[in-house]
Amino acid sequence: MQTVTVFGAGAVGGNVAVKLATSGVAKVSVVARGEHLKAIQTRGLTLVRDGTRTTAHVEHATDDASELPPQDLVIVTLKATALSGAAEALARLRAPGAPVLFLTNGIPWWWAHGLPAAHPSSGASLDLLDPSRTLRDRLGAESVLGGVIYSPNEVIEPGVIVNRARNHYVLGEPDGSLSARLEAVRALFAAAGIEVATHTELRREIFGKLILNASGNPVAALTRLTTRERLEDTDLRDLSARIIDEVMAVGVALDCPLDPDVDIDEQLDPARVKGLRPSMLQDALAGRTMEVDAMLGQIQVFARHAGLPTPTLDVVLALVRGLNQHLAQSRT
Numbered sequence: 531m532q533t534v535t536v537f538g539a540g541a542v543g544g545n546v547a548v549k550l551a552t553s554g555v556a557k558v559s560v561v562a563r564g565e566h567l568k569a570i571q572t573r574g575l576t577l578v579r580d581g582t583r584t585t586a587h588v589e590h591a592t593d594d595a596s597e598l599p600p601q602d603l604v605i606v607t608l609k610a611t612a613l614s615g616a617a618e619a620l621a622r623l624r625a626p627g628a629p630v631l632f633l634t635n636g637i638p639w640w641w642a643h644g645l646p647a648a649h650p651s652s653g654a655s656l657d658l659l660d661p662s663r664t665l666r667d668r669l670g671a672e673s674v675l676g677g678v679i680y681s682p683n684e685v686i687e688p689g690v691i692v693n694r695a696r697n698h699y700v701l702g703e704p705d706g707s708l709s710a711r712l713e714a715v716r717a718l719f720a721a722a723g724i725e726v727a728t729h730t731e732l733r734r735e736i737f738g739k740l741i742l743n744a745s746g747n748p749v750a751a752l753t754r755l756t757t758r759e760r761l762e763d764t765d766l767r768d769l770s771a772r773i774i775d776e777v778m779a780v781g782v783a784l785d786c787p788l789d790p791d792v793d794i795d796e797q798l799d800p801a802r803v804k805g806l807r808p809s810m811l812q813d814a815l816a817g818r819t820m821e822v823d824a825m826l827g828q829i830q831v832f833a834r835h836a837g838l839p840t841p842t843l844d845v846v847l848a849l850v851r852g853l854n855q856h857l858a859q860s861r862t
């Protein structure tokens with residue numbers, strides 16, 4: 531049976547690890563840390579959904595990935611801000627030729643992998659996402675699979691994750707191919723009862739999800755309001771709508787237009803959304819670093835590269851960068 535490690539088994543990764551481990555489709559290990567890790571080691575990893583608790587006892591749970599044997603698949607669910615620091619450990623953890631699946635929100639560090647030289651984003655800096663190119667140099671293009679997450683989760687106590695709506699993932703190769711390894715990971719997720727699809731243009735899917743994160747997460751973190759509360763406030767809903775317009779314009783400039791099936795009005799309708807705490811709000815409340823550059827900063831970089839203004843995003847970005855600075859100062 532193949533070995534799979536979920537690296538950063540917090541809210542999303544914990545959910546995926548429980549589904550994979552309890553379905554018996556793989557030998558699952560997790561990399562986590564702190565009290566959450568201690569709870570996983572002593573009581574197992576528990577997923578709560580619709581009031582049902584499912585507990586998985588994984589093969590290994592550790593904060594030191596070098597204790598694990600080489601893995602057939604590494605699933606990375608760290609926050610984007612923690613990826614560079616884990617590059618070395620990830621490179622050592624994957625068995626030769628094994629894929630590393632990055633499940634993250636926002637623009638991924640591997641954005642330029644597999645893109646034609648003539649792509650409209652060619653030449654745009656990605657330094658915000660992979661500052662010293664550690665990820666690119668240590669992992670290389672050939673190891674990466676990308677994924678978009680539609681699965682709201684929260685660690686409600688150490689070792690316990692609540693999934694509050696769907697649990698759906700869209701996976702893809704950076705070069706758009708429907709490779710055998712991509713299909714193998716899709717089949718693994720499906721066998722574990724996870725809703726999963728593949729996409730030949732994953733960057734379009736990334737932008738499709740990003741409109742939600744760029745317009746919702748920072749406003750939630752700044753106001754501390756849930757998704758429904760934010761959208762019930764007319765001014766905040768208008769603010770979110772303006773950010774969506776700016777992000778969509780950048781997406782169009784980068785050949786990543788929104789899927790015509792996506793209904794923006796529905797996404798901005800408070801009656802259609804749940805009272806969720808987006809991940810950036812969870813980070814702000816816990817005093818953790820927020821994923822500001824993956825969700826906003828890199829869009830600004832792409833916008834400038836394409837010669838587009840982003841006046842609303844610029845203001846919100848400055849505010850959440852300030853909040854991130856305050857959170858960092860509070861941690862010291």
Ligand SMILES: NC(=O)C1=CN([C@@H]2O[C@H](COP(=O)(O)OP(=O)(O)OC[C@H]3O[C@@H](n4cnc5c(N)ncnc54)[C@H](OP(=O)(O)O)[C@@H]3O)[C@@H](O)[C@H]2O)C=CC1
Pocket residue numbers: 537538539540541542543561562563564566593607608609610612616633634635679680681682683684685808809818821
């Ligand atoms: N939560 C959600 O509802 C959603 C999240 N996403 C995206 O999914 C990705 C993952 O987010 P999420 O699951 O919320 O993140 P979490 O913070 O819940 O999970 C990441 C986990 O990795 C741990 N970690 C960080 N660094 C290390 C390390 N060096 N060694 C071991 N463990 C480490 C963290 O510990 P610690 O807590 O101590 O830092 C945490 O437990 C993000 O890109 C997010 O934007 C997408 C959709 C929904």
Ligand SMILES: CC(C)(CO)C(=O)C(=O)O
Pocket residue numbers: 635681682683742743746747806807808809810
């Ligand atoms: C869509 C949303 C807001 C779901 O919670 C999310 O992706 C996040 O929390 O970061």
